[in-house]
Amino acid sequence: xxxxxxxxxxxxxxxxxxxxxxxxxxxxxxxxxxxxxxxxxxxxxxxxxxxxxxxxxxxxxxxxxxxxxxxxxxxxxxxxxxxxxxxxxxxxxxxxxxxxxxxxxxxxxxxxxxxxxxxxxxxxxxxxxxxxxxxxxxxxxxxxxxxxxxxxxxxxxxxxxxxxxxxxxxxxxxxxxxxxxxxxxxxxxxxxxxxxxxxxxxxxxxxxxxxxxxxxxxxxxxxxxxxxxxxxxxxxxxxxxxxxxxxxxxxxxxxxxxxxxxxxxxxxxxxxxxxxxxxxxxxxxxxxxxxxxxxxxxxxxxxxxxxxxxxxxxxxxxxxxxxxxxxxxxxxxxxxxxxxxxxxxxxxxxxxxxxxxxxxxxxxxxxxxxxxxxxxxxxxxxxxxxxxxxxxxxxxxxxxxxxxxxxxxxxxxxxxxxxxxxxxxxxxxxxxxxxxxxxxxxxxxxxxxxxxxxxxxxxxxx
Numbered sequence: 166x167x168x169x170x171x172x173x174x175x176x177x178x179x180x181x182x183x184x185x186x187x188x189x190x191x192x193x194x195x196x197x198x199x200x201x202x203x204x205x206x207x208x209x210x211x212x213x214x215x216x217x218x219x220x221x222x223x224x225x226x227x228x229x230x231x232x233x234x235x236x237x238x239x240x241x242x243x244x245x246x247x248x249x250x251x252x253x254x255x256x257x258x259x260x261x262x263x264x265x266x267x268x269x270x271x272x273x274x275x276x277x278x279x280x281x282x283x284x285x286x287x288x289x290x291x292x293x294x295x296x297x298x299x300x301x302x303x304x305x306x307x308x309x310x311x312x313x314x315x316x317x318x319x320x321x322x323x324x325x326x327x328x329x330x331x332x333x334x335x336x337x338x339x340x341x342x343x344x345x346x347x348x349x350x351x352x353x354x355x356x357x358x359x360x361x362x363x364x365x366x367x368x369x370x371x372x373x374x375x376x377x378x379x380x381x382x383x384x385x386x387x388x389x390x391x392x393x394x395x396x397x398x399x400x401x402x403x404x405x406x407x408x409x410x411x412x413x414x415x416x417x418x419x420x421x422x423x424x425x426x427x428x429x430x431x432x433x434x435x436x437x438x439x440x441x442x443x444x445x446x447x448x449x450x451x452x453x454x455x456x457x458x459x460x461x462x463x464x465x466x467x468x469x470x471x472x473x474x475x476x477x478x479x480x481x482x483x484x485x486x487x488x489x490x491x492x493x494x495x496x497x498x499x500x501x502x503x504x505x506x507x508x509x510x511x512x513x514x515x516x517x518x519x520x521x522x523x524x525x526x527x528x529x530x531x532x533x534x535x536x537x538x539x540x541x542x543x544x545x546x547x548x549x550x551x552x553x554x555x556x557x558x559x560x561x562x563x564x565x566x567x568x569x570x571x572x573x574x575x576x577x578x579x580x581x582x583x584x585x586x587x588x589x590x591x592x593x594x595x596x597x598x599x600x601x602x603x604x605x606x607x608x609x610x611x612x613x614x615x616x617x618x619x620x621x622x623x624x625x626x627x
Contacts, residue, residue: 190268190289193275198223198243201284210268210291212261229265230256245272245285258289267292298509316358318351319502319535320495324487328355335482336362341434343419343479344457346486349536352457353417355484359455360413368412371405376421383426385442388433394443406439406450413453419479420460420471431475454479489531489538496527499535503542504554511546518554525556525563528570583618595622 184191190207194200200218208214211226218225223243231243245251251272257265272287314320315329335342336359344352353372360370378386381395389404405414416422422430433439434454438447456479465471489496500518508515518526531537545558556567586600593599601611615622 187288190291191286192223192289193284193286194223194243195284196246196282200225207289210266210289211258212263217261225259227259227265228256228270229258230254230270243285246274246282249274251287255292267296314502316361317354318358319499320492321498322492322495324492325495328484328486331484332358333362335359335484338482339363339453340481341454341456341479342482342484344455344484344486346457346459347488347534348459349534350486350488351535352459352486353415355486356413356415356417356455356457360415360453363413363453365412365453369409370413370415371409372415372417373405374417376418380423380426383423384429387426387430388439389441391441391443394441398443401441404439404441406433406452407448409452410450411452413455416454416456416479418458418460419456420458420462420465424470424472427472427475431472431478434475434478456480489534493527496538497523499538500526500542503539507542507546513546513549514551515546515549516553519556522554522556522559525559525566525570529563529566582614583620586614586618586620590620590622597622 185205187204188206190210191202191204192200192207193202200221200223203213203215203218213226223231251270254270254272255267256270257267260266268289269292270287270289272285274282275284275286277283315325315332318325318329332355342356342359344355346352346355356372357370360366373386375383385395385398385402385404387404387406389402389407390398392398392401433450436447437451438449440447462471462476462480466473466476500523504515504518507513526538526541533540541560542554544560545554548558549555556563585604589600589603590597593603597608597611601608604611606614614620
């Protein structure tokens, strides 16, 4: 077993070789900031040699975020020696030749055997790769917002353009907004866009998912509580409405709000004040309500599951987000965008999607909307190593879709269509209702096909 003394002896004999194998740049300075040592990674990072730096003041490196003490009384030039360490400080250093380099700096003091501070050691981690990735992400976001999207919403179809225009108009009003849309269509993005474009944008945007909490927790989350109001209420707590004062509150899936909570919410909207649980003293609020739902509130009102007076309070400005199947022309742009994002996340180099695979995506019905499309693209990145996405990389449901599309293509040929009609009629022994059901068409459509292809049905012939 290696003893501590052996380790110390080994380190003393090999310390320079050890520190030169460290990938981060390393520098040692004395109390006055004089450079005593730099490792090989430091030389490579800043393009200075040891000869350029040893014995020189650390000012030569021109760190833009240096913790310098301008009036040292004890000869200690850097406030590192007062604070004891520096943790994850982002800064830039001068290179001997070339542009400044951005690094993450960590530093700590060095002490002698008696605990006296004698110097400091810093490590510099090159952030060039991180900076490049941040620039790509920023560029991607900027391009999407300017050309093909709107505050995180992606699409340039006419239906999406109408949504963008309505968002811009609604943002200038202070009336309550309700956003209708199926799950996965981007209702929260719409709510965020409304707030960002409104005069309330400098103030809080607070969100609450109404379906995620039970009734008692909802009341506390929305209106707050006082210490001792119920078991577990150990401190006073402001609710979401107080937190959103002067800003906007987003009540996601408001159709799931229990009737009792609907009544309390209506009172808040009518009086512009809330009462914390355990304290009847009203608190004035100035909050804009933005709601969303994937349910039919009219049906819920008929079933007495949603208050009609609350409906008219929250639904002054309705915004309807179309499901993805209603604007499939946006799918190529969405796919391109999500491929770019997945490339950044996975560091793969998948450049495109093959046309037959894209055709499958365009013809799919997308019950989960854009969220489901994101999941599908992420799934393809698991199977596809690089190059392009093909039908083989798509989930199982697209295999069935491909088979159905192939059958439809066969039926589109006049010869094939006539033969298929004859085959189905033979299979059903001339029963037109059964034949129409097998073909997935109405009896009227079947009759038109039979007339077009000059087919007469005689049941006695079967």
